[in-house]
Amino acid sequence: MEIKDVEDNVKLLESINDLDLSGDFLDPPFLGRQVNYQPLSNTDSKIKTYPLNLLSDPKQSRIQESLVVHDLLNIILGLEGAYIRYNNAYSPYSDNTIPEFKIAKMMDSSLKSICHRIIKLGQLYIILTKLSEKWSDLKYGKTLQRLSFEIRHFLHETYLKFVVDTLENEYKNNPTFTIRDFEQLTNAHDISKKMRLLYDICSKIQKEMEERQAMDHMQEDFNNFMNDLKEQSQFKNGMILVTDTSLQSIAKGGIILKILKNLIQENLGDRVSIEFLKTILNSVAIDYYKMLNSWLIQGELEDPYEEFMIMDTMKNEDTISSTLKFGDRVWDTQYIIRKDGLLDEFSLSDGSDRLFKVLMTGKLLNVVKMSYNIVQLPIDETEPIETPTFVDLMESTNLDIYIDKWYKRANKMCLDMYLENYDLIHFIRLLQKHYFGYQNGNHLHKFLSKNMFDLTRYYSSKNHEHLELRFQGNLEAEKLSRQDEDDIVLKLLNLQLDTQSFEKVVSQYINESNFVNSSESAFGNNNMKKDSIFEASNFQTLREMLVEDVESDKLTEKSIKSTIHYIQHEVIIPFPLNVIVTRTSMVQFQIISRYTYLLQYYSKLLDDTWYEINKNLIWRYNGFSMEIKRNIIQKCRITHNKMNKFVKVILEYYSQNVIEAEMTNFINFSNLNGTNIIDWQLNLQECLTNIMTNCCLSQMFQMQLQIFEIIYKFCKFITSMRRTLCKIDPILFDRYLSHKNESDYNDIKEHDETKSYIFNEEEAISKIIPELLYYTNGMSNSFEQHRAAFMEGLNHYYHRNRTATKSAKNINPSFFNSSNTTTTTTNSNYNTERLINALGQ
Template sequence: MEPYTPRTQTGGRKKNITLSQKEYSKITGTIASVRRHRLQQDDIHQELNGRVHERSSRHSGRDWDEPSFIAETSFVKAPLNSRVSLGGNTIANNKEKAKQQSLDHVPLDVQEAMILEDLLYVLMGIEGECIQFHSDYSPDEDDPIRGVRFIVEPSLDPSVRNLVERLLPLGTYYTGISAFIEHRSHLDYGLVNHALCAAIRDMLKDYQTLLSQLEHSFNFSPQFSLQKLWFYVHPTVHTLSLIYQLTLELGTADDPSADLSSSSSNSPSTSDAEEEARNEALGIGSAKLKSVLSENGLGTSSAGIAVKGGEVLSIIYERMQNMSGDPTANLVYATLLREAGTPYVTMLKEWVMTGRLVDPYEELMVKESKFINRGILEMDYTDEYWERRYTLRDGSTLSGSKAHKAGIPLPRSGGGRLPGGACIPPLLEGWKHKILLAGKYLNVIRECGIEIHRSQNHSDDEKFSMNDERFYTFLEDAYTHANQTLLQLLLKDQDLIPRLRSLKRYFFLSQSFFLTHFLDLSSNELRKSTRSASLVKLQSLLELTLNTEEREDTMFREDVKVVMAGSGLYDWLMKIISTGGIGSERVGENEVGNEEAKKEQKDDKKPLLASDTLALDYHVKFPLSLVISRKTILRYQLIFRFLLHLKHVEQSLGIMWIEQKTTPWRQRVHQSSKINSNPSSNTDANLAKSSDPEFEKWRLRVFLLRARMLAFIQQILSFATFEVLEPNWRALEVKLDKVTTVDQLLRDHLDFLDTCLKECMLTSAKLLKAYNKLIVTCATFALYAAPYTKSAIQAISETETAEGQRRRWEYQLKFEKNFDHWFKVFLDCVQFYASSENGSLLPLVVRLSSILKRSS
């Protein structure tokens, strides 16, 4: 809202103002009497009479010699210096003069003329003769943004004083607004504050133009009076009041109790700069410090954060909404919102059109963690690059989590508004996620070295405002363009779908021939300890296995590598569960506390076998590493190791079955043959008769236990492969065919892996504990194939001692007891989770129940 400017009417009045001699004499006489009265108080009455006489002589056509003000440079350059004294006791002197001056005996028309001249100065924030600064005013202690208060000479006529007191707030408003402009024009307050100050300064220019016109009317119009001054000025009172209230709220929002007259708190000192430089050199600069605070769950106080950026726009918008019934307020605040929001909109346009974040004063809703770069993708098991490289300053995510995050400033003590750039303007609250994603997508494309073509629908020079519908159309178009461009890059140019299919084939063992062949070739190496096994040899055997198959994904075989994990699968899974999930881990599986793993191995004196730590890795380049990231590769590795362990135990039990088809296990021992072979010993014959049924019973129970274990392993492997992985993969393929956004693609892929982990029972501590005991029992039993064969040979050849027979039964009974106990516990856990949390386990309950029935 521009201040009201009076204009001369061209209706029935003259275009050129001319005064008759009588009118001019009346004006000059009134002004001369006012000045005469004032100068009499200072004992300069004769000087005033001389000047009035000279002025009268001038208008009478007589010559006169009045010294010109041109000789006084200070008056020519700054005419208002005539009202401003340079002495240190100016305020005290003025107050003393005000006490000595009394208007009781001054005529009313003279009082009005005196007060009119004073008002023209007071409206500019300059103290007058009859209108003084308030007695409590102190320039050194008072907050300049609150403005200067004025008081009127008590002896002024009440009828005049009433009207004057209506005009006095304009002086307060003007001084407060001027102080705000001067203070907030500092660089540290950002571009939005600069634009706001420029807009307010333009409005003050109109106000100053109005005052100059009023001064002209005061000097040359005989009809100009206090009433006319009020008539011209009263619309501006409301306008400046609105601006003053806004500046007051902006000036006190960061710290209502602080003295805003000093900007030293906003300007970094030399010592602070030196300390920051040292911190950066030590690797604990502000950016990394914020990251550490984020990791440790520490918050950031809003104290000391200036009101800038989005917070300024939010305050303007909220005031506009609260005063929506006032047309003047709507117009003023809408203008200020449009002008102040121009740099904010410009930064948003640059972000959503090019992916570049140009925000030197941290005013935008998007922030960048510069210490997180592409290189972190090679070791990032928490997806930091995508999740934390660019984020919203208010900490909100697409998942809708409202928990306060570290590194996010706390709300202001009054009103609960986030400070600075973390405060998102209400007009953009619903668009913040699209704004973030649009820039993130383009940033990825730009880092691939691909030139970004700007949308042809909108010109770069086209200007928008936040309350313009075209601006939101522009944001929607920019988001759609960025999303489709990156999606096309991933799906078409980078062959994402074939990559995922090769991952599924290598890690989910859908082609059993590949894994069986590899396990057969590397069986000798897998029996060694993790330290002794040769990664080079295992990698060569893997390549040999892959090259024997003719598949369409031949080009991706070089990306598959053999690695050794630092700990066992189930220990690692229990560690993940205890820390809250895979996403909360700070290190990868291949870097799983190597020192801790070595310490555990040293304490237990049981080094891990290569078969327990073997895993596959898969390497892709940027930008595919966003989708096939270390975060997702870790999940693939966990599923692969789970299936590999099952396959390895199944193969071991199969080898045990083949060995138990040999002669010592199939040969029948007849009692008669034993008696005839040693007819002289009835004692030995009686022993043979008593031991034959026992040996047959032991052998039968070994066969039965092996068969139960093999059935259990095969049922788990079949369930995981055909009822978990394959159906979920088909569901993922359907989603990938319909995917429309990059974030949906990332989310669907991660959800697929998490679902597979959950349905494979790798996310429940109770299920893992029981399953681990079972699988260890089965693997250990398979390792006893050779000792059992040796015991059977000794039993048939009658060389087995009573101690050997006892130990043979002791081992068998232990295996049976452990397997039966943990099988029962595992089945109970599966039934519980199938009925309460994970209904996908119901088919496994049926499979395990059938094993239980057959064994009974």
């Protein structure tokens, strides 16, 4: 059977009152033309109108007015009439053409002036209808789709209903209905005003769309990025929020809400306009508000059209490895701020932390959900969730109260999880144990004793992997012997050899013998670099400047160093502990640990040398002359004693007065004042920063490295003196170097192919003894000079710090109101004074 196309015919039945008993229309309503007739254009055939010049007689003016009102009823529906028609340049099938109407020349001038005002309603109706249809597309997002719905709803339920129920009804049933009545009714019902407001909204959105289409998105992205850096450098908490500064080509989400909010501000004082716009804003913001609630209450981000202030950078990742999914970088970068369309209430420029709290609330809830492996978080049913309207939420302090409520809930849930289920304090103590040797001195001593030879050897990249495997093997054997089930850090601990020496690593954090403060570290080494970075004009220029800075900061090794300068501990902190113990904190742990290991190593090296210099038979030999005993043997022992005291005093001071004091203060302060996760995170970083910025590991570090080098050379010189001391005494020479006693010769541990079997007194007096005196005096004097320079620097640091503290108290006493700040500052000065006194004795 052949199927033929059937043309559908639709008729609009507006009201049962419009039908007679047979079912036919008595008088087709004007609204019916929108369905039953195609819009006319200048190219369509026109009906022949009755000439208006034949109705110019005053007695016929009512007829002319009635015809004009009839036309206006068509015009305000976006259709043309008999005497008011589309302009020849307008086509109703075009999306971009603003409708224009032309009025019959012979129409009465008084009617014509009113027509010009009423015609605007028809123009607005056409524009709003087309834009609402256009913006209903999915690509414009939920917010703009919702605005389109509200426009259509207003046109259908308010505007068209007013046309049919009021204007058309008056026209049909009121014989005295005039064109002035027509206009007055539209004004009395605020129809014109509301249509104009909707048009203003749409025109502003349309303008924003056009600007976004025309702009250079790459350059705008860069400009926003630089402005964001400047903004966040002034952020009061010192926190850097990761943001997406790119601009979308379509205005949606928060951009639409900002346009509506700005329009409300422009119409302040007009009660009708404000109420109407607030109603529209509350309706348009429904989906945005739902996304905000979902994020704050459940940590869920339901944003399929990318219009919310928070964005998920891993949203489009099909598969995410467990290492990446639970890594600390995910915490920093998975959920970030979308700057495009960010509402003014969440701006960073005014120093508000609302945006930070909103971001952190959802992130913390995600940590809890991932840790417990749950989909839905419980909500306290005894406390009802109050959901004010969007407009009310943004007014007064409602927003702060609302955000704080959910921010505190998220922090409480997270802290309870960390302190009760993950025993956070115990975990941090374990890190302190293995990185700083806290209550773990025996393990550290065993490690140094077992690996002293390898740690003393000069580092070589050729032996890198071999030594690393050996160190790790010794650590694994230690793990098996201890078998501490509760020590998760020991299980995760690895020993590695860094490719950079400790001097080079620390130097990256030091600028002009001072550590860079946290606000500057985000930009570079100092204010000069930060200012120069802000002068970049695009991403390419910025990249070149950063690469140049990195290249200029590269340091060449001044000398070959022993392996101890390259060894470090590595622990991959498991999720969710890595949220608090961040990668930044672990780098700080490593640097502090490497410094304490250096101190422990040189202390052990001097201890081993003490046995050599005090217990070896050659050093204890009483047959040396008084000159040798006083100027070589005794002087070496005195120099060794001073070196040993220097290292042990600094080690004790740094371990007890700096590390232990700061870590204890951190735990005590966090227990009392740590009400949220960021407090714990920042307090830990501040604690580690205080340890790192202590004068020993900052201002005086380079001087210590020079002293360590002198100690290393001195110990090496001491261990090589056995054979030389035998060469300056005939009895020792005959006992150890004449090969009469092979075992005694082996004790010398020297192999010389050109062996001498006869004591050479002349060589001993003229060459060997002067050389020993020269090296002994040189080592002693070099150490004393460097030690004096260290003491001078220490005194300078102490007096400068004390003066700065007094000045700060005088200038801003409120800064020292915190007991934690006062105690830390006072203890730091007191402990530094104790170090000076201990080293000066």
